[in-house]
Amino acid sequence: xxxxxxxxxxxxxxxxxxxxxxxxxxxxxxxxxxxxxxxxxxxxxxxxxxxxxxxxxxxxxxxxxxxxxxxxxxxxxxxxxxxxxxxxxxxxxxxxxxxxxxxxxxxxxxxxxxxxxxxxxxxxxxxxxxxxxxxxxxxxxxxxxxxxxxxxxxxxxxxxxxxxxxx
Numbered sequence: 099x100x101x102x103x104x105x106x107x108x109x110x111x112x113x114x115x116x117x118x119x120x121x122x123x124x125x126x127x128x129x130x131x132x133x134x135x136x137x138x139x140x141x142x143x144x145x146x147x148x149x150x151x152x153x154x155x156x157x158x159x160x161x162x163x164x165x166x167x168x169x170x171x172x173x174x175x176x177x178x179x180x181x182x183x184x185x186x187x188x189x190x191x192x193x194x195x196x197x198x199x200x201x202x203x204x205x206x207x208x209x210x211x212x213x214x215x216x217x218x219x220x221x222x223x224x225x226x227x228x229x230x231x232x233x234x235x236x237x238x239x240x241x242x243x244x245x246x247x248x249x250x251x252x253x254x255x256x257x258x259x260x261x262x263x264x265x
Contacts, residue, residue: 138197141174142166142244142253145201146237160208162201163238165194165218168259169252170244174198178220178256184209202236209236220256226264 133139135156141164151158161182165175178194182202190207192200213232219225238254246252258264 137195137199137201141172141197141199142239144237144239144243145199146235146240149201151204158204159201159236160204160206161190161192161213161236161238162199163242163254164198165200165220166198166253166255168257168261169246169255170259171253171255175218175220175256178218181215181217181219182207182209182213183215184211184213186210218254218256224256224263226256 143164145159145162149156149159149162163180165178165180167173167175174197175194176196176198178198178200180192180194180200182190182192188207188209190202190209192202194200211232211234213236216228216232217225218227241250242252242254243250244253255264
């Protein structure tokens with residue numbers, strides 16, 4: 099019996115202590131003061147680093163991200179509708195919260211990659227659509243991080259930094 103318990107503990111420690119994943123999580127830094135862990139925390143960060151469903155982690159997400167007003171800003175868009183369509187035409191609609199965050203758990207939607215269509219419509223009816231597919235990772239901030247540049251298109255946003263409409 100004791101050997102089984104020790105073997106189980108060893109397996110848990112191997113699964114839960116992925117040094118690459120742990121290093122990426124550590125690089126995110128601490129929580130924002132005054133914001134509890136939960137649906138409003140860590141806007142703009144790659145949610146699936148922690149929400150990957152591994153032992154000891156928070157609940158798994160299949161897709162998750164944040165919609166900001168402008169690419170370089172930190173103000174999230176509340177009550178926007180995020181529409182996602184995967185390669186087998188399965189559809190999911192998420193509503194952003196006051197931090198601009200949205201997510202789907204695997205019980206709600208498990209896409210068959212690639213996700214072929216993504217669009218966001220804010221409460222005023224402004225719509226932006228992603229121009230490319232999502233190949234294999236439902237963490238939007240894996241590609242959409244700040245600042246925009248050769249490695250990233252920048253945050254998901256409803257308007258350009260100058261307040262103009264996105265293409």
